[in-house]
Amino acid sequence: MKLTIVDYGSGNLHSARKAFERAARELSSSAAIEVTADPDAVREADRIVLPGVGAFADCMKGLRLVPGMTEALDDAVKRRGAPFLGICVGMQLLAERGLEYGMVPGLAWIAGDVVAIEPRDPSVKIPHMGWNTLRPCRDHPLLAGIPSDETGWHAYFVHSFHLRIGDRADLVAETDHGGRVTAMLARDNIAGTQFHPEKSQRLGLKLISNFLDWRP
Amino acid sequence: MRTGFMLKTRIIPCLDVKDGRVVKGVRFVDLADAGDPVEAAKAYDAAGADEMCFLDITASHEGRGILVDVVARTAEVCFMPLTVGGGVRTLEDIRTLLRAGADKVSINTAAVKDRNFVKAAAHKFGDQCITVAIDAKRVSATHAPPRWEIFTHGGRQATGIDALAFAEEVVSLGAGEILLTSMDRDGSKAGYDIALTRAVADRVTVPVVASGGVGTLEHLVEGIRDGHASAVLAASIFHFGEFTIPQAKQYLSAAGIAVRMDR
Secondary structure (H helix, E strand, O other), X not given: OEEEEEXXXXXXXXXXXHHHHHHHHHOOOOOEEEEEOOHHHHHHOOEEEEOOOOOHHHHHHHHHHOOOHHHHHHHHHHHOOOOEEEEOHHHHOOOOEEOOOOOEEOOOOOOEEEEEOOOOOOOOOXXXXXXXXXXXXXXXXXXXXXXXXXXXXXXXXXXXXXXXXXXXXXXXXXXXXXXXXXXXXXXXXXXXXXXXXXXXXXXXXXXXXXXXXXXX | OOOOOOOXXXXXXXXXXXXXXXXXXXXXXXXXXXXOHHHHHHHHHHHOOOOEEEEEOOOOHHHHHHHHHHHHHHHHHOOOOEEEEOOOOOHHHHHHHHHHOOOEEEEOHXXXXXXXXXHHHHHHHOHHHEEEEEEEEEXXXXXXXXXXXXXXXXXXXXEEEEHHHHHHHHHHOOOOEEEEEEOOOOOOOOOOOHHHHHHHHHHOXXXXXXXXXOXXXXXXXXXXXXXXXXXXXXXXXXXXXXXXXXXXXXXHHHOOOOOOOOO
16 A cells, blocks of 8 residues: 655655654554655555645645646546545645635635634634644544543644635534634545644544545 | 643743754653653653754754754654754755754744844745744843843843844744743743743734743743743753653643643
8 A cells, every 4th residue: 555645845744754654553554655746656646645834825836836746636536536634734725715825726625715713812822833632523534543522632733724614514623722723624535634643642643543544 | 620622731841952962961761862862852752742842052064964863863753743943044944954854943043133034934934833032131120110132142142122022023024933031040940031921922922932940840830820821841840850741731730721631
């Protein structure tokens, strides 16, 4: 099984690769983890991870600058049904539009826009930076074995914008930071986390293991 | 104990690193090599630290390459957030550290010299990974209304810049976090400068990390409760085994501060 992490000049690829390698090792999985900017490798991958750190516009621009990459993602994920995980801005890019530094079209795999977190209480600090718990909106195989709700395990977030979901059926988990914040989404073979599994210690490694086993 | 859907207060151990080695070593647990930052970070990861901070005090250019290697080796074994600071002067410095595995990069002198560097860095890499480290010293007389100024070069060089105004300015330029160190308290074990911490935390919209002066667990509580900081940074009380990370978390929790107990 080949898991491909998409390199488009954004993101903490080194950390992501190491976390996936460790999860694969712990599962005694034969998964080969590769980091690549080659659209052909992405087109053939069994599982795909799209990381992303920074501003939406900058990341989208970076992704579109790799010739053939968005088409390869479409082929692999939308047409062939390869399991896909977007992380942080890599999840946000699935939206129809991003509204950070102007309006920028996204991949439009998930209905919704990426908007600023606007806490009701002005003393709530932005970015939402640190550890928070998850409130599941429905069951999902990627959350299997992860205690959630107020006393559950914590995930590491660091972001000022989030994906405001258009279709509630796509929402898997929320968290709270001066109001509801989208923490995780999924539709068919597509999943995304606003938090960083590769930085979330136990919760993160469990979620990554679940992704390696996921048969959507 | 407060639980629930809320961001937890972060406890951040900070290691001074010189030429790839921990300055003064870390003695809180039996490490094969007390001077290896990677070993120390691993132990803090296992202890449930919420983030790790490396402050590079290497002067030489060759030493910088060693630091990047330390960051990369840490990212291989620690699945927790890592902030790296010290001597970050160019966008290329930031890119190198982020690619090696740092999650946030802290900018100090370069931000004082050129505010536009903060703007360029935030625009390129995103606000969330740009921390501005402010070293401040009280300059007003004891009974006068407090006023703090920015100092550089380890607190030796005055700049005449007002710390509060500077904090506000760098946040408006895109800093996603302020790492605030009181140069009056640093190394004193007398506690954070609470008036300073609170003045800055109440002035800016981004999280403030309190730093400088921790000697007891009560000092951590003060930094959050009275100083309004979002996170507390400490060095020696953890490195030399006076207190463990779980002890600090239990103490904060008992004081009504929400912390992450799972790890």
